Amino acid sequence: MKEINRILAIYDQLDHSHRKVALATVVYVEGSAYRRPGARMLVSDDGRWEGAISGGCLEGDALRKARQVMLNGKPMVVRYDTMDDEANSLGVGLGCNGIIDVFIEPIDTADPVNPITLLREFSRVRDRRVIATICRKTPGIDLREGSRFVLTGQQTDEIPAWLRPDMERVMEVGKPLTTTIWLVGGAVDVFIERMDSGIELVIFGAGYDTIPLTRLATEIGWRVTVTEDCIAHLAPKRFPQATCLLYADAEAITDKLSWTDRTAAVLMSHNYHYDLAVLTRLLSTDVPYIGLLGPRKRYEKMQAAWIKTGQFFSQQALRRVHSPIGLDLGAETPDEIALSILGEIKAFFSGRNAGFLTDKLGPIHERSPIDYQQVLD
Known part of the structure; x- marks a missing residue:
C-alpha cells in the first residue's frame, strides 16, 4: 500500500497539461527476481519516477522504453532475461537468474478507468479485489491492450465469461497469474493479480x-x-x-x-x-x-x-x-x-514461519505452476 500511495501522491504533483506519464508493471517472473508480479513504477516524460520494478538494475532501460510508449501512445511488454550475465544486453551483471516481463503503458488522464484511477479507488476503499489486465492480444481480438476488469465482493456483469474463472481462482488463492487465453479470432495475454489492503x-x-x-x-x-x-x-x-x-x-x-x-x-x-x-x-x-x-x-x-x-x-x-x-x-x-x-x-x-532464508530449501518466493506461453511473439 505504501508504494501505491507514493505513486498516487507523485502523480497528483505532476502538471498533466505539460507532462506525459506512463506506468510500468511487472506482469511475469520466471526464476529469481528482486520484485514480484504486481510491482509498479510511475514514470513521467521529464525522467521523474516513483516505485520500482527491480533492485535498480532495470529502471534505466524501463525509463527509455517508457519514453517511447509516451511518445507513440502504444503500450508494450518488455522482457528482461537475467539468466546469463555475460550475454545481458543491458551491459550490467544483474545476477538475478530470472526472466521478468514488464508491461509499460501510457496514462490517459481523460480515461475514467485508467490504472491510476483504479489504484486510487483501491487505496480509498481498502478492500480485497482482483484486477485483470490485457497485456497483449492478436489483431483479431476486439480489446485494447491495457483494458482492465475488476472483481470485488460486488456483483458485476462487466467481466467476460472467459475471464471470470481465472479471476475467481486468483481471488481464492491470492497468487498472481499470467496466462494466455485463446478466444474466437485470436488470443490474449492477461495478467491477473489480487490486491489486498495493507495490514x-x-x-x-x-x-x-x-x-x-x-x-x-x-x-x-x-x-x-x-x-x-x-x-x-x-x-x-x-x-x-x-x-x-x-x-x-x-x-x-x-x-x-x-x-x-x-x-x-x-x-x-x-x-x-x-x-x-x-x-x-x-x-x-x-x-x-x-x-x-x-x-x-x-x-x-x-x-x-x-x-x-x-x-x-x-x-x-x-x-x-x-x-x-x-x-x-x-x-x-x-x-x-x-x-x-x-x-x-x-x-x-x-503465512510464513519467519525462519532464516539461508535454511530454506528451494527458492525464496513460491513459483507459479502455470507457464506463461509466449504465443503472441
Missing part, C-alpha cells in the same frame, strides 16, 4: 514503547490506531505518525473499532487489568491476530482468571492469541521489540 495495526496502550512500534509500522505503510483509557497518554505530539488516536475504556473499546481479516491487535499497556479486560473483549470478535506483550506467565494468569469467573473460550479463539508476542530476535530495547513484533505480524499474515 491495520491496533495498539492498546500508549506507553513509551508504543512510540517506536507506531513509527516503524507507519514507515512500512501500515495504518495504525493507538487507543488508551488515559487521554493524557494520547497526546498527538507523541504519535504524529498514527492514523488514529482513540480514547476509550476497556469495556467499550470493541464497540468503537472495526476489524478486517488484515487487522492485528497488540496489547501493551503494562496494566494487567486493562489488558485482561481488552483481551476478554477481543476474543469475542473476529480479529485474526491478537498479540500480548509480556511474559508467558502473565497470559497464564489471565487464563486462570477466566476459569475462576466461569468464562470459556474455544481453542480456536485462543489460537489467535500470541503470547509472548514477537519473533525470537534477542530484542531488548523498545525499537528492537517493535521490530520483533512487526516481524511476527508480517509473517502471520504472509
Whole structure:
C-alpha cells in the first residue's frame, strides 16, 4: 500500500497539461527476481519516477522504453532475461537468474478507468479485489491492450465469461497469474493479480514503547490506531505518525473499532487489568491476530482468571492469541521489540514461519505452476 500511495501522491504533483506519464508493471517472473508480479513504477516524460520494478538494475532501460510508449501512445511488454550475465544486453551483471516481463503503458488522464484511477479507488476503499489486465492480444481480438476488469465482493456483469474463472481462482488463492487465453479470432495475454489492503495495526496502550512500534509500522505503510483509557497518554505530539488516536475504556473499546481479516491487535499497556479486560473483549470478535506483550506467565494468569469467573473460550479463539508476542530476535530495547513484533505480524499474515532464508530449501518466493506461453511473439 505504501508504494501505491507514493505513486498516487507523485502523480497528483505532476502538471498533466505539460507532462506525459506512463506506468510500468511487472506482469511475469520466471526464476529469481528482486520484485514480484504486481510491482509498479510511475514514470513521467521529464525522467521523474516513483516505485520500482527491480533492485535498480532495470529502471534505466524501463525509463527509455517508457519514453517511447509516451511518445507513440502504444503500450508494450518488455522482457528482461537475467539468466546469463555475460550475454545481458543491458551491459550490467544483474545476477538475478530470472526472466521478468514488464508491461509499460501510457496514462490517459481523460480515461475514467485508467490504472491510476483504479489504484486510487483501491487505496480509498481498502478492500480485497482482483484486477485483470490485457497485456497483449492478436489483431483479431476486439480489446485494447491495457483494458482492465475488476472483481470485488460486488456483483458485476462487466467481466467476460472467459475471464471470470481465472479471476475467481486468483481471488481464492491470492497468487498472481499470467496466462494466455485463446478466444474466437485470436488470443490474449492477461495478467491477473489480487490486491489486498495493507495490514491495520491496533495498539492498546500508549506507553513509551508504543512510540517506536507506531513509527516503524507507519514507515512500512501500515495504518495504525493507538487507543488508551488515559487521554493524557494520547497526546498527538507523541504519535504524529498514527492514523488514529482513540480514547476509550476497556469495556467499550470493541464497540468503537472495526476489524478486517488484515487487522492485528497488540496489547501493551503494562496494566494487567486493562489488558485482561481488552483481551476478554477481543476474543469475542473476529480479529485474526491478537498479540500480548509480556511474559508467558502473565497470559497464564489471565487464563486462570477466566476459569475462576466461569468464562470459556474455544481453542480456536485462543489460537489467535500470541503470547509472548514477537519473533525470537534477542530484542531488548523498545525499537528492537517493535521490530520483533512487526516481524511476527508480517509473517502471520504472509503465512510464513519467519525462519532464516539461508535454511530454506528451494527458492525464496513460491513459483507459479502455470507457464506463461509466449504465443503472441
